[in-house]
Amino acid sequence: MNRLLAALSGILATLAGVAAGHLAAALLDPATSPVLAVGSQVIDLTPTPVKEWAISQFGTRDKPILIGSVLVGVVLLAAVAGLLARRRFAYGAGVFVLLVAVPAVVAVTRPTAGVSAVVPSLVALVVGVAALAWLVRSAPSSASASSPQRPRQVRSDDESLGGASAAGGSGPSRRGLLVAMGVVAGAAAVLGGAGRWVASYRSRAVDIDLPAAAKPLPPLPDGLEKRFPDITPLQVPNRDFYRVDTRLDVPIVDVDSWTLTIDGDVDEEVTFTFDDILAMDLVEKDITLTCVSNSVGGEFVGGARWLGVPLNDLLDRAGVGTRADQILSTDVDGMTISTPLALATDGRDALLAVGMNGEQLPREHGFPARMVIPGLYGFISATKWVTRMTLTTYDEEQAYWTERDWATDAPIKPSSRIDTPRALAGLDPGEVVVGGVAWAQQNGGVGTVQVRIDGGAWQDAELGPDVGNDYWRQWFYRWDAKPGQHRIASRVVDGDGDAQTAVRANPFPEGSSGIQELIVTVG
Incomplete structure (x- = not known):
């Protein structure tokens, strides 16, 4: 051979x-x-x-x-x-x-x-x-x-x-x-x-008849994508929702044997089956999730309507102790995420979600249940395929990302993204629609979005429908484009009047910051 x-x-x-x-x-x-x-x-x-x-x-x-x-x-x-x-x-x-x-x-x-x-x-x-x-x-x-x-004879x-x-x-x-x-x-x-x-x-979908929310939300208003198709939809379809996690496969979880246990610094350890969760009063919340790895202008952010049980309702069943300062959540394969207890229980709409955009959770997004906490990056708030929540302290237990020196408190930073036009695009002279999405889940949500052309003055853009402080806003700006090469930038100003910072920071260890600016050519 x-x-x-x-x-x-x-x-x-x-x-x-x-x-x-x-x-x-x-x-x-x-x-x-x-x-x-x-x-x-x-x-x-x-x-x-x-x-x-x-x-x-x-x-x-x-x-x-x-x-x-x-x-x-x-x-x-x-x-x-x-x-x-x-x-x-x-x-x-x-x-x-x-x-x-x-x-x-x-x-x-x-x-x-x-x-x-x-x-x-x-x-x-x-x-x-x-x-x-x-x-x-x-x-x-x-x-x-x-x-x-x-023995072998080689003849030629x-x-x-x-x-x-x-x-x-x-x-x-x-x-x-x-x-x-x-x-x-x-x-x-x-x-x-x-x-x-x-x-x-x-891994085929198991059809589950999810009960309706005790007080269903009204349908979302029409988004700007109806008028400007290049702007990201107000509600991102499940199939298009970003996915960032450490798994190379999607866990196969048997919903009939799945349980959620809350233990640690609690008055009483409790375990819930999936049927127990569905028997509770479910709520709907419109929440935008953002990955800490999202760079300025990046794609790892999305808005969805979530159906689930308020996290506080579950914690109240167990009775929170006096020592804990974190919720150490664990998924079906042992992955751990730590959430500051004070932030998870400060009145924000933290959920154990079982539904997403009117459907059961897709497997790749955490079926049968996941955590969804507004205002915090996903690496400290959005455990998928969750099976355990342990109330403990940061001194006693470290989660996956904590061991790797990521931040423990990581509020989502306000940011604006330009969806259209694309960087390096060639455009015709005349009216050009500049548009995208912006989010500011702290300090009153999105107040306004502003656009700057070629380093000039910031100009207010027009905003899309307001779904709430925990949800992003679409926006657009009509620009009279002249021939030549131009720089386009956008920023968000939150409800308290504070503008998005221009100081650039990498995603590690607590999220990126800076102003997105792109170059286009008009001619």
Whole structure:
């Protein structure tokens, strides 16, 4: 077997093993898939500046890019395994063991992992090594010490890869190797496809008849997007709502067995089932969520109508103690987020949400229940797939982001975003509509939005409908554009008259700030 075929054999065997492991994970727990397990560990170990760079550069494509990068690394090591197996099978098998050991350790050390978490990695190892052994045995090369040595006559240079087949014998042949490689490749495709189908089937939407709110809100008014389609909709559809979290998969949660426990510094530990939550008086609230990783002018912000139970109602059932200063919330996979208790219970409309925009929560947005707290960045307020809320202190417990030196108190900073025109756009002279969205959830909401052209005076824009201080406002400004290159900037002024700061700050550790300014060309 020459080097190219040896490397390709290692790659195909590895892909078969990975596909088999992915199928096993789809049947048990998607998070234990070898590639996803390694990817999740990479996320946890990646320094914060690198994470922020990836989010700013790739946006919501960061997760597929990460998975692709992990697969590239796996493929390279797989090629090495094939080359080593060409000399001695034990060496190639040893590389497979190392490849599988990493995801196996990562999977079993997850906070909520059980013994079954290692099964997908073991399946990947067995299938991968078996496929490699078969490919090595099918190879005609006498250079491989991985299989028993057989006498072989080389009749010519052309027959050196043809082996016994060229001589009419029945031993290993190049044709036999190619057939074996085709079978392994086909098996990898079938196993991988089956894994995707199983995962898709298990994560299909479970229709739940959510009760109506005790006092339903009136329908939202028509947004400016009716007049100016390039402005972000007043209410972002669920399918378009941003998603930023550390998960490479979407948890599959059985709503019938899901529970929420409130413990820690409480008078009495309480546990709620999903039916218990739905039996309470539900409320509707229009709230804009913002990710702390959102850069100035970024896309990680969205407005939605949430249906749920006031967080204070749940805490009152448990009885809040006197020591706690944080709510340490935990999701189904052990991810933790800390929320300042004082901010969660200061009268703002903090919710345990079960519905979003008139529908049950989508799985990617926290089904069956998540926290939604207005005015705070999501990394301290918006735990998805939540199963536990522990009242404790910051001295006693640190959450995922706290351990990574992000801020503990992180109010959302007022900001304005320009949706239209786009940066570097070419525009016709005449009236140009400059428009976008703005938010200021502290200090009276959005007072006004202002636009500045070429560093001139700030001019008031026209505002869209007012949905409340916890919700963003759409805005637009009619600009008489003259030929040439121009700079357009916008800022929000809150209800107390304070203008959005021009001081630039990166997202780490408490959110970005600064004025968005873009360049367009009119001509």
